[in-house]
Amino acid sequence: MMAERTEAGDQDLENEGLSLYHKDTGTLGRNISEVLESNQESHLQPPATEPLLRSRTNITSQIALIGANVCPIESLDYEYYLAFAAYAGCNVVLATAAAALCAYIAPAAAGSGIPEVKAYLNGVDAHVILAPSTLFVKIFGSIGGVAAGFVVGKEGPMVHTGACIANLLGQGGSRKYHLTWTWLRFFKNDRDRRDLITCGAAAGVAAAFRAPVGGVLFALEEAASWYDLFSTSYHSRNAILMQKAYMWRSALLWRTFFTTAVVAVVLRALIRFCRSENCGLFGKGGLIMFDVSSAMTGYKTDDLLAVIFLAVIGGLLGSLYNYLVDKVLRTYSIINEKGPMCKLLLVMTISLLTSCCSYGLPWFAKCTPCPSDLKEPCPTIGRSGNFKNFQCPPNHYNDLASLFLNTNDDAIRNLFSTGTGKEFHVTSLLIFFLGVYTLGIITYGIAIPSGLFIPVILGGASYGRLVWTLFSPIFEIDAGLFALLGAASLLGGTMRMTVSLCVIMLELTNNLLILPLVMVVLLISKTIADIFNKGVYDQIVEMKGLPFMEAHAEPYMKHLVAADVVSGPLISFNGVEKVGSIVHALKWTRHNGFPVIDEPPFSDDQELCGLVLRSHLLVVLKRKIFSSERVLSGQGILTRCKAFDFCKAGLGKGLKIEDLDISAEEMEMYVDLHPITNTSPYTVVESMSLAKAALLFRELGLRHLCVVPKTPGRPPITGILTRHDFMPEHIMGIYPHFARRK
């Protein structure tokens, strides 16, 4: 008898598809509250004792496993193989649904999303990253992916989701989907939009981990690469643009803080609302996700040795994780390039493998008798709990099933739970650690939205418990605490964040007393891992080929000057330029900024007037603000355009050269570029050290940096440096003898 399935999930990230197989009626779809009731009943009733496999004699409390969820039923009379088929089948269907969304609608939604957000905030404008379709797929794909029981997190996708929503707001809604608000036009400039997206990312972290302060720090430490986002003031002193030239740094901190405060208050209110049983299965759990505030914190100075050992190995494991993720990603990208069907097949394969591990590996664990001095019921029957019965006799539990056959969140909660040193057998922990570590590596990169935090925390927590079993004969320290420190060490080793991770760990666990230990672990594991490779997000950014500006200049840049890397030829305009030559330049180059050079009679001598942007040129051309004579139009342009016409359009939505329709006659007319020229572009002398030019570029968040000649008697500008000119690939192409920095 093949079970049918029903899905009641997909509404929330935390409550994955929950289904019910019911023997008595053979029907499906008892509603959720009934399920809950039967769960509650089954705590009271002794587990049913009918044989499940005819050839076996051991009796169990039966469970049906659908999605990542475990549901009790009164009895089952089909085979374990059929149960597995149902379990794996549901997982595969959910996974395929998520993958199909990803593969066909928004390929950019695959993966964590944090590297993309990071690159965007660094100044990489790739509009698919934050498009509304990406948002849609990110939300529903993530629900599907987590529900399918993959070893993936929802945290990364939530950060990406936050950034996407912020972007949607920032570009004044979406015209395509008929969601527009005109008052949002105030965000139509680079800086405010970037600020908004940083706030969105922070809100994502705050919501995902319920860690508002952690969210602020994450946004500042990781996503914003600290400084960049303040970026790009194209202020021109006498131009009509409204963008502010002066920037107020702490404003961003302030805005992020405000955003996460709102998140915290709303979260708090929703949790309160859902506590009173208004939300069905949703909204369980408090503001603290993995509360260990009751944990024993009596550690001695000697215990530091064990903690240092844990941190060193954690750092090594973390860098190995990054190395392997990189290799696997490169392999997958070959597969994924072959088309959506290949993506789907890959997802299905991994889903099957995950199901095999979750369902198959617990069979290798021995049954453990329930500890006698317990407050909670053993074996556990409900949704969560430390003691899954699986195929064990009554009053026994299968420790590996408690970890594998569980939602990721509950597995972490089990591992972090204090005073439970003897609950998990060392072989079970080892199997779980290896399983989760491997699955985490091979799952990232398939075409579903997948966060990296949860796999790393799972792996780290089981690793921490393993180390604890090693040291428990010597040191008296709590196993849950060690699981927490293990998670911190692996996180430090992969993500390489310090302050924000530290605060997130604090806010996840609500135990300030372990702060010194967490700090030590993070410091050591990051230091160790930094020897071998970069943080996992940096690796992914690099692998995706996004032109990310590092916060520091590369050492070889010290040996170069600005003029060495300028790529020509330079196309410049006169202060009053012929329409034809502007159109030609816009059509045949992809430059976004052009220098404007004043010549007699408009100035005494040839001199640099400033920089004009492609987008502003297109606006003027579109409005046809031309004059037939080569004269200054003065501020006439002001009467024909409003400042908001020059706003930065939504990503990928600006005017294009193809949108213009200019007659041959108009081609011979003139445009006065002065009103739209930024007359204060940042400049460097051509002999400026490239390292210092890079610093200037990065610090001020520029897009164009004018290079001016050192000696007089030459044209007033020798070139324009853009982001690409600072990329190692570009410089290595010109000067192959500079060894690439490792």
Add this chain to the structure above:
Amino acid sequence: MMAERTEAGDQDLENEGLSLYHKDTGTLGRNISEVLESNQESHLQPPATEPLLRSRTNITSQIALIGANVCPIESLDYEYYLAFAAYAGCNVVLATAAAALCAYIAPAAAGSGIPEVKAYLNGVDAHVILAPSTLFVKIFGSIGGVAAGFVVGKEGPMVHTGACIANLLGQGGSRKYHLTWTWLRFFKNDRDRRDLITCGAAAGVAAAFRAPVGGVLFALEEAASWYDLFSTSYHSRNAILMQKAYMWRSALLWRTFFTTAVVAVVLRALIRFCRSENCGLFGKGGLIMFDVSSAMTGYKTDDLLAVIFLAVIGGLLGSLYNYLVDKVLRTYSIINEKGPMCKLLLVMTISLLTSCCSYGLPWFAKCTPCPSDLKEPCPTIGRSGNFKNFQCPPNHYNDLASLFLNTNDDAIRNLFSTGTGKEFHVTSLLIFFLGVYTLGIITYGIAIPSGLFIPVILGGASYGRLVWTLFSPIFEIDAGLFALLGAASLLGGTMRMTVSLCVIMLELTNNLLILPLVMVVLLISKTIADIFNKGVYDQIVEMKGLPFMEAHAEPYMKHLVAADVVSGPLISFNGVEKVGSIVHALKWTRHNGFPVIDEPPFSDDQELCGLVLRSHLLVVLKRKIFSSERVLSGQGILTRCKAFDFCKAGLGKGLKIEDLDISAEEMEMYVDLHPITNTSPYTVVESMSLAKAALLFRELGLRHLCVVPKTPGRPPITGILTRHDFMPEHIMGIYPHFARRK
């Protein structure tokens, strides 16, 4: 009978002068452990009931009040007036000692120290700020000041202390005090030294509040003004200096984090060590200073209204506080300028006033009967506790004495304690709030090291409880929680920090569940207070006339260009310059950087070679690396100087022009400046918007910014912008019509 006194204090900031009056023997000097024992005994014995004042009939448990401390004694038969005289006398003596240190040894040690550290990290090099003498006075003056019972904190001074120690290390120890370490010479450049001092400040916060993460954030948000300190890379591409041109931003975050982690671990170890009675009176209290983790956190959405009200009024009170502090400081600075004796007199006056308040005001409070359902003894007899008996009958306590006649820390602990809504009467709270608020304002600015945190927290906590009494009939919310939120609101209103204050509040109280409320309160109170004036530290920086570069450009700068504010005349050198003219320029100007201009025959045309620093010129002159001909010396200078000779010397310790001894003959010789010239100075075109130039200056932490001409045919440099050229005072002097930004 006049009691004699003994002092056992002065060893630590937390345990102020503790003394003992003993009737039976008339002797002094029972040692500390005996005191402790007698304290413990007195918990068990009923209080003695002999009359204290002959003319009065109420009987009390007698207390002697010395320093800020309260000691029980079995009985006393001298008058209350004598007790007050002893109390006030001791306070005045301690205060005078602290003030004498301050006034005669290191006037820079007065006040909080945070504004000075902030200014230093902003790039203001005033060497007294962090001198070893300041360090000494800061430590002992702060002990004296806190012990004298002033309403001052130790947090600000500890931040300053941390920065001073870092500076001492950073300049390779102190030659004057025979503390030198040569390996510390690696810090002999601006950037690393500033990093070190930032770490020192962070360590100070971490130690003062036992808040390591708060320390990191404080250093980054407040002290470092976020970005600045990375500062000042004088890298010259072909010069011999070792300073790194590329900077690694996250390195600072990382270093601060490491520092505070070490602080946390050491603190933890010391607390553990002292728990086992190894430290006498010291080291009481855990890692969490004001633990409210058991506080009721069941607040409803309606309660938000009360919290918002609290925050709004808190913001107003905070800005009023800043306003009054500013006025009082300006008044005091007139008094303080009249000489050390005036300083001492002022300190004595304030000390007497404080003693009067602490000792006198509790007489106005009524005696309250002890609550019946108490775990702790009532009245309290020991050092801390909520129920001071003062002059009340048995089983009664004086609530105002519990606040006023107590150490500041214990008073805060009392106010924050949960479930104690009825303990403090509203009039007592009002008197205490007004007293502390006023004393806090008039105490800051006298010649003792004095932190602002504790007064503000005290005032805020009592204010919070006052608001609670207002709302308690309507809302069911805990009084201790309200005290905490009140403290947050007043802190937000005065200090205007958000993230770091939020984390510090968290780490002080160990209760994550109130985080959303704390965030809301901080946001609102800062917003409200920002309407009226600047943060208290910014005000003090401004009042002291330190040339602090704001993180944002002033609005009027948009209307100016770089050339508008350059102050002349410009003094420049040739690439190979006569010794005489260099000496002349060094002697008659105070410029720290000079442009170097190459002329034929060393170049084709007159062109800007770079910038040379006064300190480097002095080194070359001191070493007499001269040649008799006007020729390029090539890299010859390399053989005569080592890179470390050009290191930045300790503050106020560099070579001076007076140290040179150059003969008339040598004056006619030449120096080749090329090897010591920074050939890649940052430049702006003279027509650059001043706002953008200011941004560049601030972001890259420059000291000199070269202004180059826009049109050819003029000298290759028109001026140099320094920090002072961006100061509002300078610009207002040239362009009085620009209204000063409020």
